[in-house]
Amino acid sequence: MNSIKVGIIGCGSITRFRHAPEYADNPYVDEIIFYDRNTERSQALADEFGGRIAKSVEELWNDPEIVAVSDCSSNETHHIITSTALRKGKHVLCEKPLAVSVEKAEQMIKAQQESGRKLMVDHNQRxxxxxxxxxxxxxxxxxxxxxxxxxxxxxxxxxxxxxxxxxxxxxxxxxxxxxxxxxxxxxxxxxxxxxxxxxxxxxxxxxxxxxxxxxxxxxxxxxxxxxxxxxxxxxxxxxxxxxxxxxxxxxxxxxxxxxxxxxxxxxxxxxxxxxxxxxxxxxxxxxxxxxxxxxNQTSTGVIDAFVDAIIHDKEPAVTGKDALSSLKVLEQMLK
The missing domain is CATH 3.30.360.10 (Dihydrodipicolinate Reductase; domain 2)
Known part of the structure; x- marks a missing residue:
């Protein structure tokens, strides 16, 4: 695999300042497809970073050329979007926290295991x-x-x-x-x-x-x-x-x-x-x-590590199981 097309779901600040510029700078990524319920927002990022937009999330799922997806939706939809993307055959980089509960995070890990695709979580401090x-x-x-x-x-x-x-x-x-x-x-x-x-x-x-x-x-x-x-x-x-x-x-x-x-x-x-x-x-x-x-927005290295795991078929640097162990601690903090 020499190059890939990637989709980004959710076009807020995390996409604008982190995901989009880092995909745009990655030599293995040749196109970014943006989706947001607010089409103006996705179009603005497509214009800024030289990509195109998907009019619906189904359009993004059904595009066989899109190999990987960044799930930059808000926390309560991670388990739905990431699990669906995995089952549709896409590798996924999910924003943190992995999910709003350990139970929902376990559903996502099950989807990853059953799909055979890669799931990485954006714990960028590593x-x-x-x-x-x-x-x-x-x-x-x-x-x-x-x-x-x-x-x-x-x-x-x-x-x-x-x-x-x-x-x-x-x-x-x-x-x-x-x-x-x-x-x-x-x-x-x-x-x-x-x-x-x-x-x-x-x-x-x-x-x-x-x-x-x-x-x-x-x-x-x-x-x-x-x-x-x-x-x-x-x-x-x-x-x-x-x-x-x-x-x-x-x-x-x-x-x-x-x-x-x-x-x-x-x-x-x-x-x-x-x-x-x-x-x-x-x-x-x-x-x-x-x-x-x-x-002070600088490159996190997360996108490069995610793309590298796909191109060279390696385990992601931060797995779903890593993120699940952190989420278990988070749940204890909130009890």
């Missing part, structure tokens, strides 16, 4: 150079075993990032977002901890609330805008996690890993994205790449 370098350090055991960790992900909220720049955003709606900031930002960091530590979070104690955000009618939003959790992994590591839509200053996307012989600080410093501090006082600074933020 692809950042600082996180990959930190994983190398942890795996090498040069700093000894990991004991504890803390991780944060917060910014000013999706109403500043979404396509309409409005408090009417679907992220604030219980029936569409389901999990609020936990599913928007938190699930990224759950996946990251699983990846970095080669471990799994098994015990969760959590506080959450809608502390500040208001919807378009001036009422408190129906989902959480802040979550603070205490976590324990299968291998006995202890950690804390904070996720927020109310960090009204610069974005925080930092993680600290405390080992027996030193500390790894990831995305604490704008210049040195990874700082290694050893027990005996040595400091090693890595200048790798800035973290992608809503204000």
């Amino acid at each position: 692809f950042s150079k600082a996180h990959q370098k930190a994983k190398e350090w942890i795996a090498s055991k040069e700093l000894g075993d990991v004991l504890t960790f803390k991780t944060s992900f917060g910014h000013q909220g999706p109403e500043h990032w979404g396509v309409n720049q409005s408090n009417a955003t679907w992220f604030f709606k219980k029936d569409r977002s389901h999990s609020g900031v936990a599913g928007d930002l938190g699930v990224h960091k759950i996946d990251l901890i699983h990846y970095l530590l080669d471990d799994e979070i098994v015990d969760v104690q959590s506080f959450r609330g809608a502390l500040d955000k208001m919807d378009e009618n001036g009422n408190p939003i129906e989902v959480c805008d802040n979550v603070v959790s205490v976590l324990r992994t299968k291998k006995g590591r202890l950690g804390t996690a904070s996720f927020s839509w109310t960090y009204y200053g610069s974005e925080d996307n930092s993680t600290t890993i405390y080992c027996k012989k030193g500390i790894l600080k990831i995305y604490h410093d704008a210049q040195n994205q990874l700082i290694v501090e050893t027990k005996d006082g040595e400091i090693i600074n890595y200048q790798l790449e800035p973290i992608q933020t809503n204000d």
Whole structure:
């Protein structure tokens, strides 16, 4: 397979800033077909990125030339769109969180297994150079075993990032977002901890609330805008996690890993994205790449990894089962 045509379902901000430009830059992708219920939105992206539009989702399913699909729909339809795409013979890159419940995510994994197609989930933090370098350090055991960790992900909220720049955003709606900031930002960091530590979070104690955000009618939003959790992994590591839509200053996307012989600080410093501090006082600074933020859109590497898995028939870098294990932790956080 030398080149592929891809479809994108849902033409909001995640498509405009991440999926579409990264497919357009990928040498193996020769056409993007956009579908959105709002035809003006899909046409605008087709004009911007040099693709074409599908007038209906059935047109996209029934096009034998479309090999793969990005599911960029809102959370509550992932299990329907991704499962249908797989059963129609398409490989799928699904946005996170995988689904609004573990039960629905399991339906998607069943569809993937029965179809024999690839399912990858957009947990993009695995692809950042600082996180990959930190994983190398942890795996090498040069700093000894990991004991504890803390991780944060917060910014000013999706109403500043979404396509309409409005408090009417679907992220604030219980029936569409389901999990609020936990599913928007938190699930990224759950996946990251699983990846970095080669471990799994098994015990969760959590506080959450809608502390500040208001919807378009001036009422408190129906989902959480802040979550603070205490976590324990299968291998006995202890950690804390904070996720927020109310960090009204610069974005925080930092993680600290405390080992027996030193500390790894990831995305604490704008210049040195990874700082290694050893027990005996040595400091090693890595200048790798800035973290992608809503204000600084850079290539995530996710699209390239997805296309590479299709072209070279490899297992995707983030499988449905990986995403399911993160979703199980997310459900515990929301209990």
